[in-house]
Amino acid sequence: xxxxxxxxxxxxxxxxxxxxxxxxxxxxxxxxxxxxxxxxxxxxxxxxxxxxxxxxxxxxxxxxxxxxxxxxxxxxxxxxxxxxxxxxxxxxxxxxxxxxxxxxxxxxxxxxxxxxxxxxxxxxxxxxxxxxxxxxxxxxxxxxxxxxxxxxxxxxxxxxxxxxxxxxxxxx
Numbered sequence: 061x062x063x064x065x066x067x068x069x070x071x072x073x074x075x076x077x078x079x080x081x082x083x084x085x086x087x088x089x090x091x092x093x094x095x096x097x098x099x100x101x102x103x104x105x106x107x108x109x110x111x112x113x114x115x116x117x118x119x120x121x122x123x124x125x126x127x128x129x130x131x132x133x134x135x136x137x138x139x140x141x142x143x144x145x146x147x148x149x150x151x152x153x154x155x156x157x158x159x160x161x162x163x164x165x166x167x168x169x170x171x172x173x174x175x176x177x178x179x180x181x182x183x184x185x186x187x188x189x190x191x192x193x194x195x196x197x198x199x200x201x202x203x204x205x206x207x208x209x210x211x212x213x214x215x216x217x218x219x220x221x222x223x224x225x226x227x228x229x230x231x232x
Contacts, residue, residue, distance in 0.1 A: 075162070075166040075169045076168060076172070079166070079169030079170050081120055081123060082112075082119055083119075083173055084119050084173060084176035084177050085115030085118035085119035085122070085180075086112070087177060087180055088115070088180045088184065089111050089114050089118060092184070092187065093111075095184070095191060095193075096191075118180075122179055123172075123176070125179055126176040126178070129210065130171055130172045133175065133217050136214065137214060137217035138217075138221055141225070146224050146225065146228065147220060149228075150224045150227050150228045151164055151165070151224075153228075153231055163223065164224055167216060168220065171216045171220065172213075174213035175209070175210070175213045177209045178206065181206050182206065184202070185202040185206070
């Protein structure tokens with residue numbers, strides 16, 4: 061060696077952190093604040109920074125639970141393809157840092173976001189019931205979102221597979 065040390069620092073995928081952790085955590089924090097205080101808008105800069113930090117932490121804590129649902133949804137969405145490793149193989153062939161590979165990675169974050177929002181909705185629903193919430197329309201909206209988020213996650217998984225298939229065909 062010539063005495064030089066070259067170190068490459070791999071930065072985690074920011075899209076995944078944003079979609080899969082920050083947004084669901086932010087939904088939880090703002091909704092909880094609304095349930096407890098009846099408003100979310102009279103906050104200062106310090107409150108915003110604290111809420112952003114807590115949002116990310118909530119997303120990190122919820123991630124292991126939501127990842128189980130995400131994996132099951134991805135397996136369900138890939139079942140029609142003969143190659144069950146289509147997305148990782150396409151990302152590898154494209155090169156991990158390429159724009160197309162990053163698009164597929166971003167879509168993974170979107171799938172995970174909807175899975176996380178499903179569980180966040182359940183948590184908020186339980187909190188709503190615990191604090192004495194009984195508004196029929198509010199309960200109906202909780203049910204609608206509990207149905208919508210897994211279906212949204214499945215829809216994103218299907219779109220991701222189709223996009224990976226298009227990328228794969230363009231490589232051949």
